[in-house]
Amino acid sequence: MAQMTEHGGGVRSIRVPIPDNPLGYTLVYVVDTDRGPVLIDTGWDDPASWDTLAEGLAACGTAAGxxxxxxxxHHHPDHHGLSAKVRKAxxxxxxxxxxxxxxVRRARGTEPGRWFxxxxxxxxxxxxxxxHIAPMRTARPRTLPGLAPALPDREIVPGELLALPGRRLRAIWTPGHTPGHVCLHLEEEHPAQLPGHGRLFSGDHLLPGITPHIGLYEDPDDATVTDPLGDYLDSLERVARLDPAxxxxxxxxxxxxxxxRVRELLAHHExxxxxxxxxLTTPLTPWQLAERMEWNRPWDDIPYGSRNIAVSEAxxxxxxxxKLGRAxxxxxxxxxxxxxxEGV
Known part of the structure; x- marks a missing residue:
């Protein structure tokens, strides 16, 4: 049975599974337009995920073609993974x-050995x-996922309405989870007349019960010192001001x-x-700090790949x-x- 939900006003969602991931699924949104349905995200590139997306589209009265x-x-594979198959169809x-x-362009052009x-x-x-480092030295190229994600052919410009005939969908740049993460503000009356200003497709930026991973933006060719957590906190406040219904x-x-929810997340991060x-009353490396931070499970139970993500978040x-002068x-x-x- 397809996991499709009707949200009203020409918007539906499909639960597209993420294999072997505690998140379980990505909500792919199907938005009706005067030129045909438009998807917001596509889900993970996996045969079962593709089949679920196809079943969900059929339940919405349409098809990938x-x-x-x-x-x-944003570019993560649980959001962008099936884009190439949708475009091919x-x-x-x-x-x-x-x-x-x-x-995406860098991922397509970087040799796996250089990335490792x-x-x-x-x-x-x-x-x-x-x-922990030793497996990286002997990793085989085929173990690196996401080598050839679909290269987008249109650029989302923050603050502008997307070219969706018959709809008012405005892009809101919300960096933090990724440098180019966007939320999408549907500037239309809520179909159930809920108080507020339209609806917000929030991607991973704003979630009801979990906080997104905020790590470093990895680029072998760029030594810029970024502040992704600061970007994320600023982006949260930008979304709060929209006050979507x-x-x-x-x-x-x-x-x-x-x-x-934004106030909860700001308080959580503070x-x-x-x-x-x-x-940090005693000097610690990022790895040592990650070992001591609170996660959703004990450090010894965190899988290898997830430890790399945890260190990036630390x-x-x-x-x-x-940057705040507190460390x-x-x-x-x-x-x-x-x-x-001193003095903090």
Whole structure:
């Protein structure tokens, strides 16, 4: 049975499964337009996911071959994975923010061996132990996923209405989870007349019960010191000011009162930053900090790949603390350790 939900006003969602992932599924939205249906995200590139998407589209009264366009909230494979198959079936255009298009282009052009070498260097600098780094040195190229994601052919311009005939869908740039993440504000009256301003397709930016991963933007050719957590917090406040009547996220379920959820997330991140400062009373590497941070399971139970993600998130929090003047790198440490600033 297809996992399709009717949201009213020419909007439906399909639960497209993510294999072997606790999130379970991506909510792919089907938006009716005067030129045919447009998808917001597509789901993971997997045969079972494709079959579920096809079944869901049939339940919506359409098919992959009838899709007019695909709007991608961000480049991650659980959102962009099936875009190429949709385009092959229908000739649909694919739109994405320029910052994430550049990531897709880089993924398509980067040799796996170079990527593994880069990640090895990053993990060494973060203080990872040799037993964790060793598999990176001998990794086979085919173990690296997402080598050839679909290259989008349209650029989403923040603040502008997308070219969807008969609909008013405005792009809101919300960097943090990725550099080019966008939310999409449907500037139309809510079909159930809920109070607020339209509906917001929030991707992974704003979710009802979990917080998205905020890690570093990895680019072997760019040494820019980014602040993705700061970007995310600023983007949250931008979304709160929209005050949508309803939020349609890419995971979990639709919900109301976006400003309240934003306040919860802002408080959560401030509490977490404060907790990390308590850990930084003694100098720690990013790896050591990640080992001591609170996760959804004990560190010893976190899988190999997820530990890399956790360390990236620890580094993002450290960068935020350093930028705020609440922590600092210890001069001469190698690998670099960080400590809370005096007077904090």
């Amino acid at each position: 009838e899709i007019h366009g695909v709007v991608i909230t 229908s000739g649909a255009w694919i739109a994405m923010h320029a910052a994430d298009i550049s990531i 070498a880069y990640m090895t260097t990053k993990l060494e600098a973060a203080g990872a132990p040799e037993e 309803e939020v349609l996220p890419a995971h979990q379920h639709a919900f109301a009162d976006a400003p309240f 509490e977490r930053l404060t907790g990390l400062l308590a850990l 580094e993002a929090h450290l960068r935020r603390l350093v 600092e790198a210890v001069t001469g440490s190698d690998p670099v350790t960080y400590v809370a600033s």
